[in-house]
Amino acid sequence: MKNSEILFIYDAKMCNPNGDPDSENKPRMDWTTQRNLVSDVRLKRYIRDYLYERKGKDIFVRKENGKNVDATQRVESLKLEDRSEEAILNAALENWIDVRLFGATIPVKGAKKGEGKSIAITGPVQFTWGYSLNKVELLDSHSITSVLSGAETGEGNIGKDWRVKYSLIAFYGRINRHAAEHTKMSEEDLRLLEEAIWNSILTQTNTRSKIGQEPRFYLRVEFKEGEDVVIGDLRRFVKLDREEGLNDVSDYTLDVRPLVEELKRYKDKIERIILRVSRQLKVEGLSDLKALTSTQEIT
Numbered sequence: 001m002k003n004s005e006i007l008f009i010y011d012a013k014m015c016n017p018n019g020d021p022d023s024e025n026k027p028r029m030d031w032t033t034q035r036n037l038v039s040d041v042r043l044k045r046y047i048r049d050y051l052y053e054r055k056g057k058d059i060f061v062r063k064e065n066g067k068n069v070d071a072t073q074r075v076e077s078l079k080l081e082d083r084s085e086e087a088i089l090n091a092a093l094e095n096w097i098d099v100r101l102f103g104a105t106i107p108v109k110g111a112k113k114g115e116g117k118s119i120a121i122t123g124p125v126q127f128t129w130g131y132s133l134n135k136v137e138l139l140d141s142h143s144i145t146s147v148l149s150g151a152e153t154g155e156g157n158i159g160k161d162w163r164v165k166y167s168l169i170a171f172y173g174r175i176n177r178h179a180a181e182h183t184k185m186s187e188e189d190l191r192l193l194e195e196a197i198w199n200s201i202l203t204q205t206n207t208r209s210k211i212g213q214e215p216r217f218y219l220r221v222e223f224k225e226g227e228d229v230v231i232g233d234l235r236r237f238v239k240l241d242r243e244e245g246l247n248d249v250s251d252y253t254l255d256v257r258p259l260v261e262e263l264k265r266y267k268d269k270i271e272r273i274i275l276r277v278s279r280q281l282k283v284e285g286l287s288d289l290k291a292l293t294s295t296q297e298i299t
Contacts, residue, residue, distance in 0.1 A: 001124070001180035001190070002271060003227060006173035007219045007234040007259075008043075010201045011249055013166050014139070015212035018042045026162040027138060036132035036167040043127055043171060047193065048098050050200035055192060060096040060104050072107050083109070089119055093184050100183045101125045101193055124179035125193060128233070130171040134243045134252070137165040163209070166246045168216070172233045194220065194298075198276060216281045217254065218298070219289075220274040227269045237262045241284070249280045257285035263292055272296055 018038040019025035028037040051057040062069055078091045085108055092099050092106055099106075103123025109116050139162070175190070201215045223229060237259035242252045263270065272294040277283060290297060 001177045001185055002225055003177045003223045004175040005221045005231055005234060008171045008197055009217040010213055010215045011168045012164055013212040014163055016163050016209040024160045027164050034135040036136040036164055038130040038169050040127040040129055044102055046200035046204045047196040049204045050196040051097055057097045058095055059098040061098055085119055097189055100185045100189055122179050124176045124183060124185050127171050127173040130169045132167040132169050133240050134168050134246050136167045139163045139165055170235045172235050216278040218276040222271045223269055224271045229269050253282040253284050255284040256289055260285050260288045267293060
């Protein structure tokens with residue numbers, strides 16, 4: 001495994017990309033800059049659910065009937081005779097792809113009640129919080145009523161239906177080769193991760209508040225064997241020609257020319273560049289990006 005840096009951009013139209021439960025489930029916002037925010041936990045949830053539901057991969061952090069499964073129960077599901085820390089760690093890394101990718105904190109029961117501890121695993125794949133490249137308008141909320149299935153009275157709960165008008169959300173991520181060696185992350189794990197990042201935005205956003213999201217741009221810069229260079233947050237090198245009043249992907253152009261110039265500075269240290277771009281997204285400098293050494297385009 002080699003070090004990599006990732007830039008992933010997707011959009012959200014007339015939906016709620018990441019509600020804040022402490023604020024009437026409103027889309028998370030930085031009100032000072034009018035930028036829409038999405039947590040790394042939300043993105044990882046999409047990826048995990050895709051790997052579990054679409055690819056049949058077992059995961060540590062999973063849900064059943066819409067609720068998170070207790071971590072201790074997940075460890076019990078391994079049915080290990082040897083309950084040492086080493087045995088639990090090895091079994092977790094072997095069985096759960098999300099642990100190999102993102103790491104985890106895994107509980108270990110002690111011989112007596114109250115003597116338990118935990119195994120902390122740092123994952124090689126980490127993302128920042130995402131933020132919108134444009135200023136986002138929040139749509140006026142309308143009250144919605146939900147009726148519980150089987151309720152005799154037919155009465156339900158009244159809530160708010162908050163949505164963004166249009167948000168182009170960008171994430172920055174890294175893959176650390178040293179951590180990957182520790183978690184035994186494989187090239188096949190990497191292939192599945194890339195598939196999940198793109199496809200999960202389409203397949204795992206099928207609830208009424210999430211429909212309206214599509215992947216638009218994915219770039220992974222893979223460095224040469226042994227290189228520990230870090231370019232840093234790749235979002236600094238992309239911009240929109242228009243940041244306000246956006247309604248659709250057709251309303252703007254993404255300018256990647258500054259990113260191309262930055263990548264040229266590291267040309268001798270880059271092994272390859274993996275690129276995938278939505279056909280609907282207009283990109284200034286795309287041909288120059290594709291022309292960089294060893295750029296591999298995914299279709």
